[in-house]
Amino acid sequence: MVFESLAEKLQNTLGKLKGKGKLSEKDVKNAMREVKLALLEADVNFKVVKNFINTVKERSIGQEVMESLTPGQQVIKIVNEELTKLMGESESKIEFAPNPPTVIMMCGLQGAGKTTTSGKLGALLKKKGKRPLLVACDVYRPAAIKQLQVVGDKVDIPVFAMGNKQSPVDIAKAALEHGKKHGNDLIIIDTAGRLHIDENLMEELQNIKSEVNPNEILLVLDAMTGQDAVNVAETFDNKLGINGVVLTKLDGDARGGAALSIRAVTDKPIKFVGLGEKLDQLEPFHPDRMASRILGMGDVLSLIEKAQASIDDKKARELEKKLRNQEFTFEDFLDQLEQMKNMGPLSQILEMIPGMGSKQLKNLNVDDKELVKIESIIQSMTKAERVNPNIIDGSRRKRIAKGSGNKIQDVNRLLKQFKETKKMMKKFSGLEKSMKKKGKFNFPMFK
Template identity: 50%
Template sequence: MRDIRRALLEADVSLPVVRSFVKNVTEKAIGIGVIKGVRPDQQLVKVVNDELVKLMGGEAADIDYSKSKPTVILMAGLQGVGKTTACGKLALYFKKKGKKCMMVATDIYRPAAIDQLVTLGKQVEVPVFEAGNQIKPDEIARLGLAEAKKRSVDILIVDTAGRLQVDKGMMDELKQMKKVLNPSEVLLVVDAMTGQEAAALVSAFNLEIGITGAILTKLDGDSRGGAALSVREVSGRPIKFVGQGESMEALEPFYPDRMAGRILGMGDVLSFVEKAQEVMLEEEAEELQKKIMEAKFDFNDFLKQTRALARMGPMNRVVSLLPGMGKMSQEQIREAEKSLKIVESMISSMTPKERSNPELLAQSPSRRRRVALGSGRSQEQVSQMVSQLFQMRARMKNLMSIMQGGSIPGLDN
């Protein structure tokens, strides 16, 4: 965990974020089994990576579209982080998706800021609404929104002025604009090179104006992008897009797995562990196949299969994935779920010896009675499960020999 901590700090993840993340993962990692051939520290890197992905992922990186036109996106962020550039990129991105876009220039402070957006607008062929620099930003925003409604624009992207640091003037201005625009999205633009300050920065913007997501820019640089993790940890909001260059095409949806790999910077360890994992699954499958062929499929395997099925998710989803099984009624699905639980309880009441030798149960009524008592089920239920296992053995063996090139009875010439 010390190595992980160092890796995260080197990637510029903010210190408090590193602390809480490391603490959480440490708790989660305890008790996790290590794959054969992999060292525990290597396995841990994989655990950390998966947690990073989980933490940064979850929601789809799309924009929340409003029900009535236009969907308004308000941009926020410090000066120079790439807000104006991101406006142009977003406009192009949505235009390519067939949306009618418009941009609004409200940065009345920096000379040439309006021209910059107008130029980008020409480049991506999206109209820009501007009203000079003599009226206040929220007033420009109001006029821009009215114009967008008139032209029945799908997406209105509002560029704003940043400051070098978080300051009250900027926040008040953004709050005013938010009131006027009622935006579906308030996207905080964060420079990936932002170091340790990212957490405080995100926190300040989120508390003051409430962000809905973020855009991480300048990922084409050599920063490891730890700010991404800080954004998520501090605000609970997703990164929706990443910017990877100055050109208008250089915008991509955010991919949590790629980002996690980049932040950790331990790609070779990760691919090694993943490979080991695959090998293990293959070995398990081979083992099972061997057991089936030798008709040794026992209650341990039965339980493993049952649990694997349960892990796949709610029964109705599993069933919908199986060909020809899509028409199970809700009632039948509930029954199936219940019987999985019953099977588990009965197998838990068996001795290890009984689990690996189902014959013992088949031959001994007193053993079956004991299992029934222990699991709180009836003796008929136990007998039924035992005979089910033997039927399964036979069916699986048949199926396997067909799959291995045997012939289907009745179909051979």
């Protein structure tokens, strides 16, 4: 889970307040002490923590909370609002040039994931109708140009490269002209990084900036480095003037110090976050949604957006019809699994559901390997078996188990679950018909 340890501590602390009918000033102060410790342990900047706690405490012991019917919930609401404010209040979007092409310059230290992020960003904006061009300006790191070309091939985006003998400034200038000639309305420049900040790196980036005049300078930072990431952001902003930050490896960051500190320390927004290694796992950063997820309130909007992007509308309507008529087969099940996998890891999907806080997710065995196992079992069935599972006798079960590399018990379990699901759908469908006849309500899922 994103921010797992921080989320768990905050949810536990604030959960204690929720059940109280009345809150004293002492209750609030004790809770804020725990929140303060949780934030400091999460490697959030000390000054940021101090200001955050003072603001929440001041608002929480005010009249609106103490005289409220549900003071605990009011405090949680205040924490949610202040967390959102801390991370930037609302989504910060890319500023596209009124006259294309828009030039985005990617910068950062080595190892933060700059090259992969350049490809991810190109793929994300390509889906929104842009025609991106990736530019290989890292002429120092071995195989950096090749890496960008491989990434470009995977996301079907052209890569402009001139080898490692030309200067990065000349490459950037030539790429801009190339993009204009070939109708690319978005130029993403992948620049060189270093293992640490030095004058040569900054001078080169400043020279590229002055030559191509980028619309956006995005700093790519590894979220798992915590306060180091914030210090790097400060230095890059002072030397170069960045427009925003892309936080990578946020899915592996159980603490959250960088995400909660960057905006307050640098006054620069987090524009995108990387939530996995796959090239489609880059998302716009929504402070309000992230605050809700940290506090276990879910993130329904992101869940809906993921579903809309991943699930075929026509197939969904066909599936609804099949469910109504009890014609759902393992072929349909396999298709649904594929679409579900496109939405991302199960743990990330579940944490978007309201009420599925860190405590519930901890007790729930969320394992994407189970989906792979189910998929392998279904794929080991013949087409006739998928359409009509009733023909799967003992010998067929043995063959399916062997072919999928699973146990016969796994095959039996899946067949039993499938049968029970069909029975349940039949009951719902029958109940809906009965309600319609009596002139009562309809179930929304069967409309």
